[in-house]
Each structure stands twice: as C-alpha cells, then as structure tokens.
Amino acid sequence: MTQVNKVKQLAVFGLAAIGLACLPFIVGGTLGNSWVRTLDFALLYIMLALGLNIVVGFAGLLDLGFIAFYAVGAYTYALLNSPHFGIFLPWWTILPVGAFLAACAGIMLGTPVLKLRGDYLAIVTLGFGEIIRIFMNNLNAPINITNGPQGVNMIAPVEIAGVSLGKSIELFGTKINSVYLYYYLFLILCVLTVIVCSRLQHSRIGRAWVALREDDIAASAMGINIRNIKLLAFALGAVFGGIAGGLFASFQGFVSPESFGLLESIMVLAMVVLGGMGHIPGVILGAILLTITPELLRDVIGPVQMAVFGKMLIDPENARMLLFGLALILVMLLRPEGLWPNKRRAAEFHDALDEDLPAVDSQARQEGIKG
C-alpha cells in the first residue's frame, strides 16, 4: 500500500516537474515572450510572499514595509555588479551578501518594534519601508552612492558557467530567450524557498511562532525567548526578500527607488492574505493570482470595452486597478480566511462560536460570585 503511494507521489512530482519545465515554452509559444516575463515576476513574487509569510503568517507580526528588504537586496546587487562603482562581483557572492544585509535590516526594524503589536506595529513598519525608499532616493549627495532618483543602470545579468542569462542563447539550433533562462533560475530558487519555509513551519521554531502569535504570555511561560523568536522571524523573512531583490536587479538590469514604494509592500501583503496566511500553497496561489490578474486585465479591458460600448469609456490602466481592487474586496468579504487557508487559519474564522462559550461561562460564574 505504502509502496503504491510512494510510486503515486513520485509520479505526481515527476509530472509537476515536467509541467513546470515545459510551462514557459507553452506560454511563450501561445501568448508570447512578454507572458514568460510575467511568469518570471510571478516566481519572484512567490519568493517575496513566502518571505513575508514567515513574518505575517507564521509569527503574526503585521509588516507593511516588507518591500524595504527587497530594496536592500536589489541595491546590494546593483551596486556590486554594475558600472556605477565599476565593481563586478560574481552573482553567487552578491546574493548572500544581499541576504545578509537584508537580515541585518530585518533585525534593525525588529528591535525597536519588539513591544508593539497590531496597528502600531503596522505603522512603524510602514514608516521603515518608506525610510529605506527615501534613503535610496537621496543617497546621491554628498557622496553618490545610490545615484538617487535616476537609479542604477546597466546591472550585469546573472552568469552561469560563462553563459550570461541576459542574452538569448542558441541551443540545439533553437534560440532561447533570456526570460526563459531566468525562469529556470527563479524556479530553482523558488523551490528551495518553498522547501526551507515548509521545514521551518514544521520545526520547533515554527511551533514557537504559532504559540507567540496566539498568546505571548503563555509562550514565554513555556520558555520561549519572545525577543529572539520575533527577531528571527524578521531576519528570516528579510533574507528571502533580499534574495528576491538581488534577482530582480539582475533580471531588470535597472533599479530605482520607484520600484520599492508602499504599493509594492501592500501588494505582497495582499498576496499573503488573499492566498491564506501561514499556508505555503495558499501564499503561492495568492502570489501567482495577484501577479497575473493585473496583466490579464491589461490585455482584456481595452478590447472588451471596444466590443461592448464601441469606444473607450475608462482608461484601461485605471479600470485595471479598479477591477483588481474590487476583486480583492470581494474575496475578502466572501473568504476572509483566504482562498486556500490551512486548517489552523480556517479554524480562526470558523470556531468563533466555540470560543465564546468559556467566556460566557466565566462571566456567569463571576456574576454568581457577586450575587
């Protein structure tokens, strides 16, 4: 029986692997290379969302400035592998540096907010995200470090075994575009991220995060060092943000502070919440949906308006965000726990009734004592 199950599992994994490997060619062949590019971004956002999921989903710390870590990773890559300073380090040395710096930024953010929760935590993290962005925007004087609002240009692409992923390559007579090559790189790192996150979730640390999220007093009474476990969540989340940022910089070839605004932070948070906080498959689904839907709407809205009304009533660019916002509101109204929540998270929304019972009991008892 278990033998059969193992074979089945292997078969599913094999099919998934083949499917994911063929995906860019199917998409590229039918919809064009721009959609492969969207796929690449979806993978980057999966990494980002999984990173934020550690902070928000596992440890329950609302972070509205997560994109700052993405920025730290991206700028680290940009400054260490571009003509801006004339430094060209190999990508595999920069990514860990970026991840490390992002982790430091995570601890920098985590330390002052240890005692905050809920709205207050959200406001401080939001401010932190903006501070990093404004730093990047203004660090061009007196010494030009980030090149200010102009951003850093001509960032060198990732190079593996002498092959640059930034240019098309010729393989068995077919030309393979750069976006395909990046797809595979991102896919591998994405799978690694998923593995690390799921190992974390089911570890002692993962349980400590759930405990912290529920009742920090009881958690510290269990011997959990609340301070360290919170900082660990911030730092680990930031590591994934930093790596995704580095990849983003090499993929785009250009970074500027504009890419790291508040809207981006909120977008990543929306991916986590919409998909199902704390549930890795849910978060992946959220990231894919929220990356692809706006692009899909971009392609669809114009032609639909032309067909229905015969003219453009609303600028497609505006209508796109409008519809997108509407969709988010609807999902949150109908499925507040997210599209694909885990058991624990779903329980939070559906056993509210059970939870009321003991409270009513104790109230009745208190009244009994007074009487």
Add this chain to the structure above:
Amino acid sequence: MSLLEVKKLEVAYGGIQAVKGIDLHIEQGELVTLIGANGAGKTTTLKTLVGLVKPKSGSISYDGNDCTKIPVHHFVSKGLSLVPEGRGVFSRLTVEENLRMGAFYRNDPNAINAEIEHVYELFPRLKERYKQLAGTLSGGEQQMLAMGRAILAKPKLLLLDEPSMGLAPIIVQKIFEIVKMISQQGVTILLVEQNAKLALEVSDRGYVMESGKITMSGPAQELLHSDAVKKAYLGE
C-alpha cells in the same frame, strides 16, 4: 531552606497598589493554596513570581535564586512552571503540539515522548484527541491540557492559577483530584483559587488574601474550620 520565599512583596500597577507587602513561603513537596476573592491580588502575586510583572519592592527567592533578576523565559528551565488563568492553551496548535510546547526548553526527545505517554495515561481524554486543535476541546479538557503541558516542563514548583475557573462542578472535582495526584508524585504546588472549600480540602497549608494583604495563614484543615474563613468564603 524554603523552595520559594516571598518577603514584603509589593506590586503596583501605575498608582494602584495590588499587592501590599505580603510574606509567604513554600517548602519542598508541599501543596499550598492561596485563596481570596476577586481582586484580592492573587493573580498579580503569581505573575510577579514568574517575572511577568515587576515588583515595586520586596524579595522573591526561588531555590536560592533572586527571581526579580531572571528573565521570564528562563523560569521554566529552572523548574518553575505556570498554568495561567484562563488556561492559556494554544488553541491553533494540536493537543500533542501543545504538550510539546511544554517541553520547549528541553532537548531530550526520548524522555519527552515517554512523558507525553505518561500525560496521556493521566488524561486519557487527551490521548483520544491528540490530533485535534486545542481550541476545539471543552473547557475541562483544555484545563487538563494546560496541566499536562505544565507537567512536561518537569517543574519543581507548579503554579496553578484558578484551575476551576469556568468549569462545571463535576469537572472541577476531577481537576482537584488531579492536582492532588500531581502533588503526591512529588511536585511542589502553589494553587491559587477562588473556590476556597475545594482548594483547602486538597491542600496542606493555606493563605487567605484580602485586598492585597495576607490576612490569615495556617494548616489547610484549620483554615477550613475557622469561623472567619467559613463566614467570608464558604458561605456558612
């Protein structure tokens, strides 16, 4: 030397003094109860003992350590384990995961597994539900879980904050039997309770607390039969 010795403890929340200079001590192996009405300062006293609240003045020494200088998360590894008021089980963790949280500071998987089995023997209901989320348990089962979790921390001194709160009388009875049983296994227990009668019946010694002060103390049987306690707490 006493296992726990509290001297002239004073605790204040802002300007409001909750505990006004109390002395108490607990010897190795004793089951001591601290009874008193709502707002007498019982929970505050307990919270101060485990470092969740900082005292204004006075001293707490546990097993020769000055408690006011130990960070909260170190208490459990020193054998001081608290079952908080309202149970404090982690409702989104399963029963078994909750038990494992109790053993969070320990690093001996084999012993932990054996002790989890021991807890299941003590509370067969928990074994039936080991995969269930703790939030779906009844109040009594949650209390059992909270106590099982505390046992897994291998405490020398177990602090129980109102284990009977919000439970049906028949379950309260059962909980107190278990408290007695844990005590007989050699764990020192400080039991904080409003249910004075039951608490005194199972305990060796008792303290009566009233608006931040200890007003009476002595052997539990004596307190149980003293007129003052009868009048104030037993409704006789």
